Amino acid sequence: MSRIPLRPEKAGEDIATMEKPPDWSAIFGGDGSLELEIGCGAGGFALEHCRRDPTIRYLAFEWRKKYAREVAHRAEKHGLTRLKVIEGDARIVVPKIFAPNSLDVIHLQFPDPWWKRAHFKRAILLPDFTKLLLGLLKVGGRFDFRTDVEDRAKQGLAVLEKAGFHNPLGPGVFHPYDPEEAPSTRERRYLVTGQPVYRARLVKLAPGHNAVGS
């Protein structure tokens, strides 16, 4: 990514400081798929996904100032008015700003593996937060999970399935690569080197459906 002078203001601070879910139609000026990304990094997926479908209402969380402000700058430069970057900790802000059953898609791509035991609590797919994310998805909504770390992939998929996400391919089964899908910044590298990527595409079923293997 070429160097861009950092903006002085935090990206998406108006949204990050909300204490309750806003009227997203008013914020985005209309309807469309409401999508959340946790940890967009340099924003390769967010920018390309929103460029391909400008009707998507996209909220990309990134707690690193440099990435958050650069992605916000690029979104603005390319006229992607429905891509909003929020500079902050998704685990703190997400529960405040989304109502239950409001999200169409959640993207979690190449989350930090947090190798040190002391940092494990920073992981995104911990049981309580994963259940919260399931509650925020609409019935029929999707969870898009990708990672290059095999044991984190297996662990993450197990936590998602245990929380109640349905895996249409069967428990523990990863999704094949779909060349039609936009790659994330990190994924682009692996598509060149051939390093394995583990992908899961899970859905939220209506209450009363058996999530595991139904």
Ligand SMILES: C[S@@+](CC[C@H](N)C(=O)[O-])C[C@H]1O[C@@H](n2cnc3c(N)ncnc32)[C@H](O)[C@@H]1O
């Ligand atoms: C390994 S990078 C992957 C970035 C991007 N998804 C990709 O695939 O290229 C993980 C990103 O998640 C961000 N992140 C980790 N935990 C976060 C949190 N709780 N809230 C917001 N961003 C977070 C990190 O700063 C980092 O940029």
